[in-house]
Amino acid sequence: xxxxxxxxxxxxxxxxKGFKVSLYRRAMSAFAWLFVVFSFVFLAAMxxxxxxxxxxxxxxxxxxxxxxxITNGIGGGLKNAIEGSIVMSVGALLLAAPIGISAGIYLSExxxxxxxxxxxxxxxxxxxxxxxxxxxxxxxxxxIYLGWQFSVAAxxxxxxxxxxxxxxxxxxxxxxxxxxxxxxxxxxxxxGEGRVALQILLPGAAxxxxxxxxxxxxxxxxxxxxxxxxxxxxxxxWNGQFTKEPIGYLTYVIWTFINEPFAESHMLAFAAxxxxxxxxxxxxxxxxxxxxxxxxxxGVYQG
Amino acid sequence: xxxxxxxxxxxxxxxxxxxxxxxxxxxxxxYSWPAIQFNQLHFLWTNDWNLGxxxxxxxxxxxxxxxxxxxxGIWFLVVGTIVSSMLAMLMAMPVAIGAAYFxxxxxxxxxxxxxxxxxxxxxxxxxxxYGLWGYALLVPLFGQTIxxxxxxxFSLVPFLGGDPGSGYGLLTSAFVLAVMIIxxxxxxLRESIQxxxxxxxxxxxxxxxxxxxVFWHITLPKLKTVLIGVGILALGRALGETMAxxxxxxxxxxxxxxxxxxxxxxxxxxxxxxxxxxxxDPTNMxxxxxxxxxxxxxxxxxxxxxxxxxxxxxxxVR
Numbered sequence: 001x002x003x004x005x006x007x008x009x010x011x012x013x014x015x016x017k018g019f020k021v022s023l024y025r026r027a028m029s030a031f032a033w034l035f036v037v038f039s040f041v042f043l044a045a046m047x048x049x050x051x052x053x054x055x056x057x058x059x060x061x062x063x064x065x066x067x068x069x070i071t072n073g074i075g076g077g078l079k080n081a082i083e084g085s086i087v088m089s090v091g092a093l094l095l096a097a098p099i100g101i102s103a104g105i106y107l108s109e110x111x112x113x114x115x116x117x118x119x120x121x122x123x124x125x126x127x128x129x130x131x132x133x134x135x136x137x138x139x140x141x142x143x144i145y146l147g148w149q150f151s152v153a154a155x156x157x158x159x160x161x162x163x164x165x166x167x168x169x170x171x172x173x174x175x176x177x178x179x180x181x182x183x184x185x186x187x188x189x190x191x192g193e194g195r196v197a198l199q200i201l202l203p204g205a206a207x208x209x210x211x212x213x214x215x216x217x218x219x220x221x222x223x224x225x226x227x228x229x230x231x232x233x234x235x236x237x238w239n240g241q242f243t244k245e246p247i248g249y250l251t252y253v254i255w256t257f258i259n260e261p262f263a264e265s266h267m268l269a270f271a272a273x274x275x276x277x278x279x280x281x282x283x284x285x286x287x288x289x290x291x292x293x294x295x296x297x298x299g300v301y302q303g
Numbered sequence: 304x305x306x307x308x309x310x311x312x313x314x315x316x317x318x319x320x321x322x323x324x325x326x327x328x329x330x331x332x333x334y335s336w337p338a339i340q341f342n343q344l345h346f347l348w349t350n351d352w353n354l355g356x357x358x359x360x361x362x363x364x365x366x367x368x369x370x371x372x373x374x375x376g377i378w379f380l381v382v383g384t385i386v387s388s389m390l391a392m393l394m395a396m397p398v399a400i401g402a403a404y405f406x407x408x409x410x411x412x413x414x415x416x417x418x419x420x421x422x423x424x425x426x427x428x429x430x431x432x433y434g435l436w437g438y439a440l441l442v443p444l445f446g447q448t449i450x451x452x453x454x455x456x457f458s459l460v461p462f463l464g465g466d467p468g469s470g471y472g473l474l475t476s477a478f479v480l481a482v483m484i485i486x487x488x489x490x491x492l493r494e495s496i497q498x499x500x501x502x503x504x505x506x507x508x509x510x511x512x513x514x515x516x517v518f519w520h521i522t523l524p525k526l527k528t529v530l531i532g533v534g535i536l537a538l539g540r541a542l543g544e545t546m547a548x549x550x551x552x553x554x555x556x557x558x559x560x561x562x563x564x565x566x567x568x569x570x571x572x573x574x575x576x577x578x579x580x581x582x583x584d585p586t587n588m589x590x591x592x593x594x595x596x597x598x599x600x601x602x603x604x605x606x607x608x609x610x611x612x613x614x615x616x617x618x619x620v621r
Binding site: 025029032033035036037038039040042043044046047049050053054057098099102103105106107109110118119121122123124125126127128129130131132133134136137139140141161164165168192193194197215218221222223224225228229251254255258269270273276277280281284285 | 307308309310312313314316317318319320321323324326327330331334397398399400401402404405406409418421422423424425427428429430431432433434435436438439440482485486489513515516519536539540542543544545546549550571574575578593594597600601604605607608609611612616
């Protein structure tokens with residue numbers, strides 16, 4: 001009985017009157033919502049337009065000839081450039097990964113003090129340095145001063161300096177996500193500092209670190225500015241020499257061949273852009289997939 | 304005492320990072336020292352880049368060997384770099400905030416993941432591909448249709464009217480730069496929107512604001528520091544961008560833009576495009592002057608990044 005009375009009294013409470021959202025507020029909200037949707041649609045449209053533009057122009061040029069022929073002045077294939085891009089990216093990765101990962105370990109395990117903070121700050125600043133400046137310093141130091149001329153080694157070392165801070169920071173983030181208890185368990189069983197870092201923490205952080213490395217390779221594949229004056233350009237296959245021997249790479253094809261007046265060169269530029277964009281996007285997606293798979297599996301920590 | 308081999312090894316490898324930053328600055332200063340002495344500071348605000356008569360005999364001017372008539376002034380580069388980056392920021396900021404809101408709160412969680420892929424992949428596209436896209440699609444489109452239309456419509460507004468140009472120029476560069484930096488701003492902003500305390504949003508909602516108003520009046524003011532920090536960071540990226548700008552800017556020489564359609568050049572693009580001709584100078588002063596430009600660009604970006612990181616650290620993002 002009593003509950004019924006309460007219910008009916010609630011039901012009879014008059015609804016708040018006189019509260020109306022003003023027309024101005026409604027109009028502003030509608031406008032803001034439109035703008036928010038527009039900004040996302042704009043970004044999606046830009047992405048589709050870039051990828052679509054490259055794919056449409058590159059489509060007629062995608063023939064087996066690209067993989068079997070080397071470039072000549074205005075056309076040909078891209079065999080030498082593909083090889084060069086792979087050599088440089090892999091070379092830079094091989095140099096940058098050990099240094100970057102151990103710098104990342106240092107930052108996450110011992111980076112709480114003043115020196116660690118300083119290091120973190122400087123590596124963040126290093127990320128922001130324009131790649132053309134790196135290329136120019138590579139030019140005056142390695143190409144001129146050391147006399148290596150345009151060479152594979154100069155290109156690889158320049159790319160390495162560019163990749164180091166990225167790899168260090170992604171490793172640090174991956175390691176810092178591992179709970180403290182894991183380290184304590186390791187030390188409690190009598191493991192030394194090196195064993196804890198290398199055999200306990202590193203495998204746990206591996207998926208996230210790998211993702212960072214994939215991103216780094218993608219980044220180095222897409223770079224042009226630091227290579228223009230360090231790696232040079234060559235129409236021929238790489239002969240295995242690290243110094244005094246220039247090398248071709250895909251991004252160079254894009255920006256020089258598009259300036260030639262021939263349709264064949266333009267097609268080659270777009271084909272190179274297609275290969276580079278495809279490679280970079282696949283690497284990024286593979287890195288993400290790796291991270292998600294790692295997170296789903298047991299024994300791996302949130303990245 | 305046992306030497307901690309492992310830790311010493313870590314410290315040695317980790318010190319590569321600050322060392323390479325210092326080495327960059329030191330090498331550039333050493334190499335460009337003759338040019339710094341010859342040009343002094345006014346090279347920043349004089350406007351005549353001229354390699355001189357490359358077939359003449361080198362002459363002695365102010366204690367340095369240069370080609371006859373050679374002058375190195377980069378005011379047009381300073382203007383082009385700063386104006387194009389600022390314009391890009393102006394275009395990028397609102398769109399980046401809108402996209403960040405859309406992906407963090409505007410759509411349901413299960414859609415946000417796949418949709419944010421567009422933005423993240425946009426950030427991964429190489430800059431030379433942006434340049435190619437600008438060169439092949441934007442320049443003809445802007446130059447033949449949009450710029451003439453804009454110039455006619457806004458003919459009385461300063462900097463928007465006047466000669467619509469060929470499509471290569473300030474506005475095209477700024478547009479490409481804006482598309483490049485929007486994903487960067489948007490990604491960090493999205494993270495910090497998700498990290499804002501829910502209690503704040505709930506307080507706003509309980510006062511009768513709708514979600515957009517909560518975002519505008521509560522979340523965004525809370526993220527002011529982050530916003531400024533990320534903005535400066537993106538500005539640094541825009542200042543140093545080379546290939547994309549090189550392909551759409553029109554590569555103006557000694558020319559100050561009089562409206563937003565005019566061709567420009569930026570420091571980074573100028574370094575990339577001019578080394579070949581600078582190498583023709585037998586006195587080597589041109590190459591050293593280019594290295595001085597690289598030094599100026601490096602110092603600008605170091606200062607900009609320093610400021611941005613300091614702000615972001617104070618806001619405790621990462």
